[in-house]
Amino acid sequence: MEKYKEVIEIKVEEKDKGKRLDAFLNEFFEDATRSYIQKLIDNENVAIDNKSKTKSGNKLKGKETIIVKIPEDEVLEVLPENIPIDIVYEDKDMVIINKDPGVIVHPAQGYYTGTLVNAVLYHIKDLSTINGVIRPGIVHRLDKDTSGLIVIAKNDIAHVKLTDMFKDKTIEKRYVCICKGNFKNIGGRIETLIGRDSKDRKKMAVVTENGKIAITNYEVIDSVQGFSLVEVGIETGRTHQIRVHMKSLNHPILGDEVYGSSSDLIKRQMLHSYYLKFNHPITGKEMVVLGELKEDFKDVAKRLKLDINKIARLQK
Numbered sequence: 001m002e003k004y005k006e007v008i009e010i011k012v013e014e015k016d017k018g019k020r021l022d023a024f025l026n027e028f029f030e031d032a033t034r035s036y037i038q039k040l041i042d043n044e045n046v047a048i049d050n051k052s053k054t055k056s057g058n059k060l061k062g063k064e065t066i067i068v069k070i071p072e073d074e075v076l077e078v079l080p081e082n083i084p085i086d087i088v089y090e091d092k093d094m095v096i097i098n099k100d101p102g103v104i105v106h107p108a109q110g111y112y113t114g115t116l117v118n119a120v121l122y123h124i125k126d127l128s129t130i131n132g133v134i135r136p137g138i139v140h141r142l143d144k145d146t147s148g149l150i151v152i153a154k155n156d157i158a159h160v161k162l163t164d165m166f167k168d169k170t171i172e173k174r175y176v177c178i179c180k181g182n183f184k185n186i187g188g189r190i191e192t193l194i195g196r197d198s199k200d201r202k203k204m205a206v207v208t209e210n211g212k213i214a215i216t217n218y219e220v221i222d223s224v225q226g227f228s229l230v231e232v233g234i235e236t237g238r239t240h241q242i243r244v245h246m247k248s249l250n251h252p253i254l255g256d257e258v259y260g261s262s263s264d265l266i267k268r269q270m271l272h273s274y275y276l277k278f279n280h281p282i283t284g285k286e287m288v289v290l291g292e293l294k295e296d297f298k299d300v301a302k303r304l305k306l307d308i309n310k311i312a313r314l315q316k
Contacts, residue, residue: 148273
């Protein structure tokens with residue numbers, strides 16, 4: 001009997017009536033390739049109202065129940081690729097990279113090339129083995145379209161200690177984002193539960209039950225009519241935490257199509273992880289690492305006349 005990593009039940013809504021099955025699933029699994037979705041359908045891992053003989057072009061009626069069985073990850077070789085990466089710190093125990101937007105951190109659901117892992121395997125020869133061939137050295141992750149600092153472990157001892165530091169919240173992480181609107185308060189603390197959105201399983205949401213505690217602190221750095229430059233510190237690391245919390249304040253991040261709306265200014269969410277403060281996992285020495293804003297972020301801030309020079313920690 002075949003084993004599955006996950007079995008997902010999706011309730012099709014009236015608004016999805018008329019959509020092709022493959023297009024609908026591509027929207028739901030936003031990080032999956034079209035070929036991966038096609039493979040799921042062809043291998044009868046997708047059932048509509050308990051019928052597994054489905055086709056990609058099947059038109060939805062707007063009231064079905066779709067069951068998707070996600071197979072266990074294939075054991076495969078992830079190949080090094082000569083993809084440029086911005087290394088901001090490196091020693092024998094770890095490397096810290098300022099990730100570009102649009103880059104997936106590690107292979108998953110049909111993305112086996114072009115990821116940060118493919119690039120890291122090319123540029124860095126020694127990596128921890130704890131997470132196997134799919135995620136060598138990966139201690140934490142950022143969303144595909146979030147840019148900024150990623151910590152990579154180069155040996156298993158450093159990996160374990162870094163993982164514990166993230167878990168114990170002894171690594172200070174700060175982000176900067178451009179949000180829509182102008183805040184009533186120049187700063188604050190958001191403490192809620194975050195869990196799956198009951199109406200849309202691919203989204204996270206602030207919930208009253210069946211969620212995990214999420215704590216975000218924010219400070220408005222600069223503002224112009226209709227937009228705000230905000231520094232954010234997170235005490236927890238929930239999926240899409242900052243994006244969900246900014247939405248909960250009715251100030252979604254500019255360019256965030258999932259939790260806000262599309263923008264003519266930019267095609268990705270204006271969110272960047274720019275600051276890490278922690279003690280070195282081996283030496284214990286205090287580390288402060290800065291990741292410069294990406295050019296697209298700088299360009300949007302300039303066009304909106306938001307002053308990025310007010311991000312004090314970035315000014316050396």
